[in-house]
Amino acid sequence: MNTFHNESAEDILHQNSSNPSLLFVDDDQDVQAAARLLFRRRGIKMLSAYDTQEALTQLAIHSFDLVLLDLNYSKGATNGAEGLALLKDILILRPDLPVVVVTGHSGVTIAVEAMRAGACDFVMKPWNNDRLGNLVDKILDGRKSETMAESESILIIASPDMKRIVAEADRLAPTRAPLIICGPSGSGKTVLAQRIHALSRNTGPIRMIYAEECNRLPEGGGTWIFRDVEALAPSLQRQLADRLDGGEAVRVIALTSQDRKTLEAQLEPRLMLLLGMVTLVIPPLNERPDDIPALAMHFLRYFASRHGLPEPVMEPRHLAALQAGLWPQNVRSLRATIERAVLMGTWETPSESPNASGDGTPTLRDAERSLIETALRNHSFNVTKAARELGLTRPALYRRMARYGL
Numbered sequence: 001m002n003t004f005h006n007e008s009a010e011d012i013l014h015q016n017s018s019n020p021s022l023l024f025v026d027d028d029q030d031v032q033a034a035a036r037l038l039f040r041r042r043g044i045k046m047l048s049a050y051d052t053q054e055a056l057t058q059l060a061i062h063s064f065d066l067v068l069l070d071l072n073y074s075k076g077a078t079n080g081a082e083g084l085a086l087l088k089d090i091l092i093l094r095p096d097l098p099v100v101v102v103t104g105h106s107g108v109t110i111a112v113e114a115m116r117a118g119a120c121d122f123v124m125k126p127w128n129n130d131r132l133g134n135l136v137d138k139i140l141d142g143r144k145s146e147t148m149a150e151s152e153s154i155l156i157i158a159s160p161d162m163k164r165i166v167a168e169a170d171r172l173a174p175t176r177a178p179l180i181i182c183g184p185s186g187s188g189k190t191v192l193a194q195r196i197h198a199l200s201r202n203t204g205p206i207r208m209i210y211a212e213e214c215n216r217l218p219e220g221g222g223t224w225i226f227r228d229v230e231a232l233a234p235s236l237q238r239q240l241a242d243r244l245d246g247g248e249a250v251r252v253i254a255l256t257s258q259d260r261k262t263l264e265a266q267l268e269p270r271l272m273l274l275l276g277m278v279t280l281v282i283p284p285l286n287e288r289p290d291d292i293p294a295l296a297m298h299f300l301r302y303f304a305s306r307h308g309l310p311e312p313v314m315e316p317r318h319l320a321a322l323q324a325g326l327w328p329q330n331v332r333s334l335r336a337t338i339e340r341a342v343l344m345g346t347w348e349t350p351s352e353s354p355n356a357s358g359d360g361t362p363t364l365r366d367a368e369r370s371l372i373e374t375a376l377r378n379h380s381f382n383v384t385k386a387a388r389e390l391g392l393t394r395p396a397l398y399r400r401m402a403r404y405g406l
């Protein structure tokens, strides 16, 4: 794992201060360190992300005023594809957030492509400290405060299946085509529909309609997302078909946990024909285990930050157990499991926990864990200071933190 945590405890402490904050996305630790020094001197809070997924998680957790974006994060990558894809995701999530591209390897042509895609400026590496500092000040001065992103709209994708589905969704998003999204409960149909709306040219509102509770169709345009579309009353199905047939300026995205064939048997044939030009099918989570590590890391960081608790260390055996797990509600179940792990501070289920002696009496392990936790909290998770207070070396403290999932 990389150094996502390096300054986060300190920075999280300051997150309520009125200083502006920026997210610096770059895989190079030296570059991160140089930037941190520069912005600290200028009174700007800086958080680091070392790859795409960390950047998305940081955006889910914090409210930033600016993103500085290198365009390559994997070893040897120079074509800027990773950065351009991340830029697109950032602009979907936070259309108003200024993004400045800071790049060396990719060259000016790709930096210009990034500006065409929505970046507000670019700086070549190695940068001139005064120039970069002044550019950042200028952007921050002209910026009104940003509202917090909804973590719920973040879509983490790692598996080939999801990459293919999202690429197809992105391709169709700017059209007015109605869509059906099939997938079991909690698999991500709603987040995908939100992404399609965000990428569409539709400036109207997004309306989330629970088909079962719907007793009349909404008025006005925008994107109408029907959840469990098959539950829409037959009379409303007919009305919807009439309105779509009549060319109403509305984009309909129909979500269902049924497969397409079953849906077809339940929907008014005319409505099925109008809605079902394209069907995107999201597989259950256990059919795409490659998504599990990325989702687990995302939720771990998100909930640790949201609850102000340390992230339990995720060892390979925990990950293997997650990948082998059954997820009746798919990503929703995984999310709940990770939130519980963060809240409990451990991956063990209470019945298996070796931390408790069974009769409620604290064990030596409990006492040690609690001492360590208190020392870490007293020092805002600064490991050096906590180790000094506990009379331990840093490595000895790290070993105990790992043991107790701190």
Ligand SMILES: Nc1ncnc2c1ncn2[C@@H]1O[C@H](COP(=O)(O)OP(=O)(O)OP(=O)(O)O)[C@@H](O)[C@H]1O
Pocket (backbone or CB within 6 Å): 151, 152, 153, 154, 155, 156, 157, 183, 184, 185, 186, 187, 188, 189, 190, 191, 192, 227, 255, 257, 295, 331, 332, 335
């Ligand atoms: N790829 C993903 N990345 C991040 N979060 C996700 C992803 N997929 C799903 N989630 C999260 O999992 C939860 C369930 O997702 P969502 O509501 O989109 O599922 P759904 O298929 O619409 O479920 P239902 O059919 O029960 O309404 C949400 O909290 C959502 O943010």
